[in-house]
């Protein structure tokens with residue numbers, strides 16, 4: 002009898018499908034429903050660095066005249082019975098842990114290496130099974146050189162890895178000058194998993210109002226191409242588990258990523274579009290596919306089509322590009 006268990010970032014998952022950080026994972030009831038539908042884990046909606054810093058500022062204001070001083074904000078949080086964002090986030094972790102069996106991965110959306118990092122310890126104390134850091138900085142500032150940004154992130158990640166004993170994973174973008182080398186450097190920080198890729202909110206332009214408008218909130222299946230390539234290229238050479246994010250919409254996509262060497266996939270858009278039951282269908286598809294191909298465990302085929310496992314690894318690189326494009330529509 003085939004089963005879908007997989008090991009991702011030191012966590013035992015009953016399914017390789019993880020509910021991605023989003024509005025779907027910001028309350029306990031949804032998390033219970035997602036577990037029933039068959040997700041292997043959930044990544045909670047992120048707490049954002051800017052929100053944390055803003056709240057710390059407010060707390061600082063409230064602390065005027067009190068014997069607590071910044072940065073001992075955490076003592077304040079423990080002692081003052083008020084409802085705030087951080088407290089609510091920690092409560093979400095605690096309540097989710099009580100309500101479900103699946104691992105709960107907390108998520109911090111960070112853009113810099115500032116004083117908020119103590120929060121990682123609070124998250125661990127609240128019972129999270131892992132922390133995902135969403136390193137979310139669109140490198141659009143032409144005055145900041147690549148190495149400065151990269152160094153800032155590496156220092157931040159190392160700092161968080163040192164602060165906690167639970168696994169730390171990172172969710173990153175593709176916007177690096179030497180992506181392969183950056184993956185290698187991240188893997189040396191002690192992170193247990195890398196999620197490829199975070200997906201930036203991409204604005205559109207409304208030509209009637211001539212205004213910038215919101216668009217492309219949900220992904221399309223074609224978006225798997227980029228993470229698929231990078232996971233196939235890196236899964237066996239970089240010593241860390243990979244999870245795919247962006248464009249995973251079907252059971253077929255899950256199988257593709259496992260063959261490329263991913264340990265798990267993360268899904269958000271497809272659940273927004275089709276509801277939780279799509280997870281049940283995707284799990285059933287993967288199981289069926291495994292039965293057809295006589296695999297009992299994911300480890301029997303995971304990475305079979307990764308760069309290193311192929312006789313012709315060039316199919317993930319340039320040669321294939323030249324062949325396919327030359328012959329297209331001939």
Ligand SMILES: Cc1cc2nc3c(=O)[nH]c(=O)nc-3n(C[C@H](O)[C@H](O)[C@H](O)COP(=O)(O)O)c2cc1C
Pocket residue numbers: 021022023024046047048108110135172198199200218219220221246247248249267268269270271273
């Ligand atoms: C409505 C919405 C809210 C999201 N909020 C977060 C978030 O708080 N933190 C985060 O890391 N990613 C967030 N994401 C990104 C998703 O976790 C995911 O990486 C992205 O949507 C690509 O995966 P998909 O193709 O399965 O949707 C959000 C996505 C959506 C659609």
